[in-house]
Amino acid sequence: MKKRSLFILVLITSLCISCDLDNYEGPSAGLSGRFIDSETGELVEQDIVRGTVIQLTEHGYDPVAHQYLVVKNDGSYENSMLFENTYTVQPVRGNFVPVEPMEIYISTGTVQDFEVLPYLRIKNLDIQVTEQKIVATFNVEQNVINNISRLGLYLHTEPSVGEPIHSLSAEMNLGRTVDESETFTLEIDLVANSSLVDPDDRHFVRVGGLADAAEAKFNYASAQEVEL
Template identity: 50%
Template sequence: MSTKNITSIILLFALIVLLSSCGLNDLDNYDQPDAGLSGRIVDDETGELVQQDIIRGGVIEIVENGYVTPQYLVLKNDGTYANTRLFANSYTVQPKRGNFKVVDPQEVNVKGQTTLDFRVTPYIRIKDLDIEKDGNIIRATFRLEQTSVSNVLKVGLYAHPDPNVGEPMHLARKEVNVNEIVDPNEVFQIELDTFSDPDLREGKLIFFRVGALIDVPEAKFNYAAAVSIKL
């Protein structure tokens, strides 16, 4: 290869490096997200967090001022949400597709780490819950308090080693079809036999959670907090 060709290659390589470094400098000059939004979904009567499903659960819709396309945050199992990487701006925020009655959107100015809670009315409250182990049987007793005139479709007891257990995430379950408006004084009892299920081995720590589903479009299960039991 001639000296002229080698010189040309060196000059071309130097030009590529120079252009690349300019591009990286341009990228470095872009603003980075400097704010965040977090909050809770709170029962407007009891003040407790409204338990959620981490899979196919409710979401928080966020629309930044000046933009059309929304962002969606999945509600956490315990009824909280968070996005720590937003740009400081005003946003329209609304919970959607949840296990509670529709709530109005709120306008919020996000600057730094901002908190926004929503007070909601859950479709169903699970009351007086007791989950106990009796030999190989896990027995759950509870009452339901519904806030909608729609039927309660079903109730269920769900089991999994993960505390995010629920209807879409379980190793074992026992469900009972209801299909009616419930009497708030009625005591429900669900029994799950662990002996016949190989996933529920003796000595293992398992989380059990009771849920109930209302007959409302896009409604999700309402839950009580999961209870851990060593089998």
């Protein structure tokens, strides 16, 4: 009988503790913003897969586990499920010259934009589509001394098309600096890849370039829908 009474007491105590834990307030704070080209004022487009992320370090805990926010294709980001607190915030592994970390008190609806200098810009892009090919011609504006390692033209059925997400691509390995007056041409052969393309689907193309910098990601022109 004593053992049974002890068991009941332990069970009631455990339930009370569980009720206390369940009564803690959930995350009610949020952080959102944009990555803005410091020279043009345009959004700095990203890859949603293997693209720029924002590292958040919440203060007051030891050891601290970093949290990461994924940046959207258009260069914006948002997370509305954070706890109200002070955080160290730093974009990492981006397609722009690295920025310093900052301390931000995050509460409901906190907005933080980042003005950044992209490693490069795709300029004067022209896309031509025939029954045989997709042809992209463009210039590259280089903002750093690092070599341009690769240029690419990417095709997919989703507007999130890019180097990590594509069904067809045409790439050029450079490994050198470029001049803005230099014109580049990339072509996707539709005839040779006809089995991979359904003309009844929607298709999008995007052109990007990769600088040879530590952990750099692709810089892009905006995705364009094309009719095949």
